[in-house]
Structures are given as C-alpha cells and as structure tokens.
Amino acid sequence: MSVTDAPKIVTQRRHYDDSFTQERFLATGGYDGARKALKMTPPEVCAQVDAASLLGRGGAGFPAGRKWSMLRKADLAYLVINGDESEPATFKDHLLLESDPHQLIEGAIIASFALQVNQAFIYVRGEFALGLERVQQAVNDAYAYGALGNDIFGSGFSLDLVVHPGAGAYICGEETSLIESLEGKRGFPRIKPPFFPAAIGLYGEPTVVNNVETISNLPWIISNGGDAFAALGETPSTGTRLFALAGHVKNPGVFEIEMVKNTFRDLIFDPSLGGGLSRGGSLKAFIPGGVSAPWLYEEHLDIPLGQKQVDDAGSMLGSGSIVVMDSNTCMVRAAWRITKFFSKESCGQCTPCREGSGWLERVLYRLEHGEGRIEDLDLLLDLCDNISPGLAWPPQQTTICVLGPSIPSSIHSAISRFRDEFLTHIKEGACPHG
Amino acid sequence: MSAFSPEMRTRAEQLVAVYPQRRSALIPLCHLAQEQEGYLTEALMIEIAELTGVTPAEVRGTVTFYDMLHTEPVGRYVVSVCTNIACLLAGGQEMLEHAEGKLGIRAGGTTQDGRFTIEEAECLADCDIAPCVQVNSRFVRTTTTDALDSLIDELSSGDRSDIPPHGTLIRVQRSVGLVADPKEVEAQRTKVRLADSKASS
Incomplete structure (x- = not known):
C-alpha cells in the first residue's frame, strides 16, 4: 500500500524559503478564506466547520465545531490559540508557528468571526524565540495590511490579536492551566466539570481554546468547503x-x-x-x-x-x-526518562500525581541503575494504580487534570511487554545496554 | 525610582496596555525584566507587581513556577540540552554530559565567569534534529559533540551575534495598540482599496 495523494492543507507553503512572510502569503491565496468568511454569516461559517467535522489537533481530539457550539452566549468572549506545544516528541506546531504564521492569523480571524469574538490571544511556548518573533512580525504586518484591528477588509468586524509568550511549563498546554498562565498566575489546572472554559474561561468569561494546527486548517476549510475537508x-x-x-x-x-x-x-x-x-x-x-x-x-x-x-x-x-x-532500545531506561519528565512537570496540586510521579521515578531510576528489587515491579504497578485506578484505557482519574493518569501509560506498557528486561536489570545488577 | 530603565519602563507600560486585564502582562513583564537584568531582582518583581496590580508575593509565586524565569543570576548563554525520550534515543544524555565536561560545570550550574549556564531540558519540540540543543531559547541544531564544542567556542569568542544574551526573548515588538487608531486604519483601508482596484483593473 502506498501513501494516499491528499492535498497539503496546513503545510501548503512549507517548501518556500520565505513561507513566513506576508508577501509569500498574499501571493499564494492568503486571506482568501478570511475574506470569504467575512462575507458569510457567523452561523454559516460554523456550519462549514461542522461539515468538515474537524477534530481538535491538540491531543484530546474533541470536535472543534462542537467546542464552538458550547460557547456560552455573552457580551464578552475570548479566543485563545494554544501554541504551548510541549508533549514530548511533538513538534508540529513549532513548524506551523515558524513556517506559516499568517495562515494561523487568517484562521484566527475566521474563528473569531464565527464566534463573534473581538479579542484573541496566541499563547506561544516561551522556548520558541524564533516562533514568537515570526508570529509577532506577522501580527504587525496583518495590522498594517488591515487584516487585524478595526473593520477588517471593510466588513465591519474588528479583532485584536495579542501574541503572548509562555515561560516554560508543560502543564500550560492543558487549556485551563493555559488560561491561568495567561492571567499571570502559576499554571495550575482548574477543576472541571462543572465549568469548562466555554462557560467560564479567561477572566471568568466564555473562552474557546483551540490548538494551532486546528486553527491553521480553517482557511482551507472555508476556501474549499467543509465537505471537501470531510471527503479526506x-x-x-x-x-x-x-x-x-x-x-x-x-x-x-x-x-x-x-x-x-x-x-x-x-x-x-x-x-x-x-x-x-x-x-x-x-x-x-x-x-x-x-x-x-x-x-x-x-x-x-x-x-x-x-x-x-x-x-x-x-x-x-x-x-x-x-x-x-x-530492538536496541533499553525499555527500562525509556520508561524511566518519560516518568522523570512527568515528575518534573507535575504542577503539584494533586497528591497522587505530585507524590506518585516522584516515587515512580525513583523506583525506575534504581531499577535502571541495577539497584532494583523484584518487589519493585509490583510496587510500580501499585503506585500507578493509585494514580489511575484499574490501569484502564481510557484511564480513570484521581486528579484535577489528565497529567496524572498519563504517567502510568509507559510504565504499564513497559512492565507488561518487557518484564524480562526489568528482571535482567535486577539479576545482573546493571543495565545490559550499559 | 523605577527598577526598569526609562526605555524598559515605557515598553513595560505598553505591554500592560495590550491586555484587557493588566495582570495578564505579568509573564511578558518578567521576560522584559530578564532582558534588562538577566534575572528577576526583588526590585523588579515589586515593580511588576505594581504594574500588574497584584502583590509581590503573587509575582514571586508565578516566577518560581516557570522554568524560564530566574530569581538568581544565570549565564549570558543558557545552553539547554534535551534528554527527553526522542533525544535520549539519539544520545541526548551523552550530549549533556559532554557539555558538562566541556564547561566544567554540572547541569543547573553557571561558569565562574558568568558566561554559561547548562540546563537539562525537557522536550523542546525539535525532535527530528536530535539531540536538541538550544542557546537562550534559540535552536542551534548542533547534533554532534564536535558541533557543540565549536558553538561553545564561538560563543566564548563573541562570534555569534545572532544569539542575543540571555533574557532577550522577542526582538520584534508589537507595533500597534490595543485597537489601532481609526485614522491610521482609514489610511490603510484606502491603501488596500487602491491596491485592489489596481489589481482588478
């Protein structure tokens, strides 16, 4: 079987050296989608996104159209674009932010118009210095071109877009934590339910939080129609x-x-x-x-x-x-390093996650370094079970957010499939991979 | 007296004005403070509290939560080496140990001349060019120990003007206010309309 020949949607400009400039963007259909959307009614734009059945690209995979429809009706509401990409080994939003920031702005205009929101934020991971500069430059250019600010393209619709830098915290990718961070606070996830950001979000107002890739799909969807997207x-x-x-x-x-x-x-x-x-x-x-x-x-x-x-x-x-x-990978080492990450990035609000991740990391460390005991395998699984009862999939939760129940994934996988490797580490008193 | 320099104080006030609620400017102001001093001094944190309408304790609370915000001086160049899973598979741990050896400090430490700090980083989202190294949050793409050595030598001798000192995160400033000046908007509109009519004729 060969790879299907589908159009490039969010990476259509990637092959240009100057893909991040407004000149290239305008020369390659830039703002066609936004201009079209601004001539439609907001419900018509929402209908196209519904027809596309666009799933959120951040991690949870929640349908974007449904997320939008949950926005509480209010005079003031916000759109927040999540560019705090930090799930280990995920580096797609990094590409989009650096290679096509104007496409993201166009998507922000479309989403804001559909939601009738006049204030939007792009939260960019702090470690993306170049991405932050490219996005800010693109926002400045968009204002100068009349794509942001008052009365966009003569439509009467106005949007202010603020580029907001993060400061280094994995948890801020979680949408309620991101909102706290955008309010200048520690990135502590909020308790939900009952109130999701669509009801009580930024500054207590209804807020939609969408991922960078999700928003970047919107220009193509509006230009080509939701059905064309859904056909893929x-x-x-x-x-x-x-x-x-x-x-x-x-x-x-x-x-x-x-x-x-x-x-x-x-x-x-x-x-x-x-x-x-x-x-x-x-x-x-x-x-x-x-x-x-x-x-x-x-x-x-x-x-x-x-x-x-x-x-x-x-x-x-x-x-x-x-x-x-x-086949040459030490799975104990892999599980240990992933757990070390969670241990460091746990925000510390919930005991099972805060304490559990540290215990798990230390037990895995001693196993990897040849100082483990046979009881450690049951101990690991017991600790995992305390964070996520039953070790089921999808996981049960004892914590405010899903960081906690994510911790057992790699440990449970490694012990279930590669128990022998753990035993070898214990028996030999060292990692066989050195 | 302001702990921010006059120029930085102006930029700080502009940053606050961008947000619907001023406490949202807290983290951007911390970056600005680091651009000036390299780290967050007590006086800067107090001034950020005044600017954002929160208590100094709240500023400290936020600052100590985030990896990129420092309450102690760090090196002019913060070298971050990722050892998370994708980089681990590509020798990230060995790269970190090499950097430690080269600079004679452990991760978390700063050289005596104040030039370098080494950090063991979590995933920096550049996993196809692994192991991933950043200097002052800029991807340097040195995937071999030799390349890292050359980079450190270049930084030591001041040959890398493309990498600003630690703290200077975003060199592009926002050029417009919260909502653009209506007169300015009208002028831009006219320009766009002119360009559009030219294009269609």
Missing part, C-alpha cells in the same frame, strides 16, 4: 493531519498525510515518509500519540492513522507524534 480521511477522523515522527527512523520529521487512509506502517516505513529504521534491527515498540499514550508494537503497524482506530487498540493518537524504538 474517514469520519470521525477527517482531513489530513500533521504527524511528527521521531526516534529510530531514517527520516524523522513532520509529515502531513491523510487520516485513516494511511497506517503506522506507511508512516514509519514508506520511503517518502519515515523511510524505515535508521540503525537496522527490528521494531521493538512505538509510542503513537505523545508520551502520555500507551505503547504499541509490531502487530499494531497496520492500524490506520485515525482517532477511533487507535483508541480501539488501547492507546491514542493524541498529539500526533510517533516515537519509534528499535
């Missing part, structure tokens, strides 16, 4: 999607391909995409959707790249990032 992929996973491929592959990178019609095997092994394993050997495991996702293996390679299909296999497509690990 397969309901409910329509359109194309950016997949960030990393680890032991020949050509790591970000690839925009059609959803569902292609498989993990295509993505990892097709010469036009991943190109196969970089060091030979065989495939040991791959993480299908960011490190919060349970691992998948050789027997899962033919699963289509669709949200439902991966859910059914007991994992998730999440943020669309795939980490490939070959």
Whole structure:
C-alpha cells in the first residue's frame, strides 16, 4: 500500500524559503478564506466547520465545531490559540508557528468571526524565540495590511490579536492551566466539570481554546468547503493531519498525510515518509500519540492513522507524534526518562500525581541503575494504580487534570511487554545496554 | 525610582496596555525584566507587581513556577540540552554530559565567569534534529559533540551575534495598540482599496 495523494492543507507553503512572510502569503491565496468568511454569516461559517467535522489537533481530539457550539452566549468572549506545544516528541506546531504564521492569523480571524469574538490571544511556548518573533512580525504586518484591528477588509468586524509568550511549563498546554498562565498566575489546572472554559474561561468569561494546527486548517476549510475537508480521511477522523515522527527512523520529521487512509506502517516505513529504521534491527515498540499514550508494537503497524482506530487498540493518537524504538532500545531506561519528565512537570496540586510521579521515578531510576528489587515491579504497578485506578484505557482519574493518569501509560506498557528486561536489570545488577 | 530603565519602563507600560486585564502582562513583564537584568531582582518583581496590580508575593509565586524565569543570576548563554525520550534515543544524555565536561560545570550550574549556564531540558519540540540543543531559547541544531564544542567556542569568542544574551526573548515588538487608531486604519483601508482596484483593473 502506498501513501494516499491528499492535498497539503496546513503545510501548503512549507517548501518556500520565505513561507513566513506576508508577501509569500498574499501571493499564494492568503486571506482568501478570511475574506470569504467575512462575507458569510457567523452561523454559516460554523456550519462549514461542522461539515468538515474537524477534530481538535491538540491531543484530546474533541470536535472543534462542537467546542464552538458550547460557547456560552455573552457580551464578552475570548479566543485563545494554544501554541504551548510541549508533549514530548511533538513538534508540529513549532513548524506551523515558524513556517506559516499568517495562515494561523487568517484562521484566527475566521474563528473569531464565527464566534463573534473581538479579542484573541496566541499563547506561544516561551522556548520558541524564533516562533514568537515570526508570529509577532506577522501580527504587525496583518495590522498594517488591515487584516487585524478595526473593520477588517471593510466588513465591519474588528479583532485584536495579542501574541503572548509562555515561560516554560508543560502543564500550560492543558487549556485551563493555559488560561491561568495567561492571567499571570502559576499554571495550575482548574477543576472541571462543572465549568469548562466555554462557560467560564479567561477572566471568568466564555473562552474557546483551540490548538494551532486546528486553527491553521480553517482557511482551507472555508476556501474549499467543509465537505471537501470531510471527503479526506474517514469520519470521525477527517482531513489530513500533521504527524511528527521521531526516534529510530531514517527520516524523522513532520509529515502531513491523510487520516485513516494511511497506517503506522506507511508512516514509519514508506520511503517518502519515515523511510524505515535508521540503525537496522527490528521494531521493538512505538509510542503513537505523545508520551502520555500507551505503547504499541509490531502487530499494531497496520492500524490506520485515525482517532477511533487507535483508541480501539488501547492507546491514542493524541498529539500526533510517533516515537519509534528499535530492538536496541533499553525499555527500562525509556520508561524511566518519560516518568522523570512527568515528575518534573507535575504542577503539584494533586497528591497522587505530585507524590506518585516522584516515587515512580525513583523506583525506575534504581531499577535502571541495577539497584532494583523484584518487589519493585509490583510496587510500580501499585503506585500507578493509585494514580489511575484499574490501569484502564481510557484511564480513570484521581486528579484535577489528565497529567496524572498519563504517567502510568509507559510504565504499564513497559512492565507488561518487557518484564524480562526489568528482571535482567535486577539479576545482573546493571543495565545490559550499559 | 523605577527598577526598569526609562526605555524598559515605557515598553513595560505598553505591554500592560495590550491586555484587557493588566495582570495578564505579568509573564511578558518578567521576560522584559530578564532582558534588562538577566534575572528577576526583588526590585523588579515589586515593580511588576505594581504594574500588574497584584502583590509581590503573587509575582514571586508565578516566577518560581516557570522554568524560564530566574530569581538568581544565570549565564549570558543558557545552553539547554534535551534528554527527553526522542533525544535520549539519539544520545541526548551523552550530549549533556559532554557539555558538562566541556564547561566544567554540572547541569543547573553557571561558569565562574558568568558566561554559561547548562540546563537539562525537557522536550523542546525539535525532535527530528536530535539531540536538541538550544542557546537562550534559540535552536542551534548542533547534533554532534564536535558541533557543540565549536558553538561553545564561538560563543566564548563573541562570534555569534545572532544569539542575543540571555533574557532577550522577542526582538520584534508589537507595533500597534490595543485597537489601532481609526485614522491610521482609514489610511490603510484606502491603501488596500487602491491596491485592489489596481489589481482588478
């Protein structure tokens, strides 16, 4: 099977050296979608996004149209674009922010008009210095061109767009934590339900938070119609999607391909995409959707790249990032490093996550360094169970946000599949991989 | 007296004016303070509190939550080496250890001359060019220890003017106010209409 020939939607300008400039943007259909949207009514724009059945591209995969329809009616509401990309091995929004910031602004205009919101924010991860500069320059250019500010393109619609830098915290990718951060606070996720941001968000007003890639799809959807988008992929996973491929592959990178019609095997092994394993050997495991996702293996390679299909296999497509690990990988080390990440990034509000992640990290550290005990395997699983009861998928939650229940994914995967490796570490008193 | 320089104080006030509620300017102001001093001094945090209408304790509370905000001096160049999963598979841990050896400090430490700080970073979202290294939040794409050595030598001898000192995050300033001046908008409109009519004729 070969990779399907779908149009490039969000990466259509990527091959130009000057893809980030307003000149290139305007010369390649820039603002066509926004101009068209501004001549429609807001419900008509929403109807196109509904017809596209665009799923959120941030990680949770919630339908964007439905998220919009939940926005509480109020005089004041906000749009916040989430560009705080920090799920390990996810690097697609980084590409979009640096390579096509004008497309993102056009998407922001379309979304804001559809929602009748006059104030929007782009929250960009603080570590993206170049991305922040490119987006701010693009915003300045858009104001000068009349695409932002008062009376955009003579439509009577006005929008102010603020570029907001983060300051280094994984948790701020979670939408309520991002809102807290945008209010100048520590990035502590808010308790929900009952009130989601659509009801009580930024400054207590109704707020829609959408991912950068989600918003970047809007210009194409309005220009070409929601049905054209929905014709790609397969309901409910329509359109194309950016997949960030990393680890032991020949050509790591970000690839925009059609959803569902292609498989993990295509993505990892097709010469036009991943190109196969970089060091030979065989495939040991791959993480299908960011490190919060349970691992998948050789027997899962033919699963289509669709949200439902991966859910059914007991994992998730999440943020669309795939980490490939070959037969030479120490799985104890991999699980330890991922857990160390969660331990460092836990915001500290909830005891199971704050304490549990640290305990898990220390137990995994001693296992990896040859000081583990046989009881440690049960101890790890017991601790995981305290954070996410039953170790089920989708996970049960004992915490305010989903960071906690994401911690057991890699540990549970590693122990279930590679128990022997843990035993070898204990028996030999060292990591066999050195 | 202002802890911000007169120029920075002006920029600080402009930043506050951009937001519907001024406390939202807190993190941008912290970046601005770091651009001036390299880290957040007590006096700067107090002034940020005044500017944003919160207490100094709230500013400190926020500052200590975020990795990029420092309450102690750090090096002119903060070298961040990622060791998270994708970089781990590509030798990120070895790269970090190499940087530590080269500069004679451990991760988290700063060289005695105040030139370099090393950080062990979490995923920096550039995983196809691994292991990922940033200097002052700029991707430098040195994936071999030799390339990292050359980079550090260049930074030491001042040959990398493309990398501003630590703290200077965004060199592009917002050029417009909260809502653009109506007269300015009308002038731009006229310009666009002229260009459009030219294009269609």
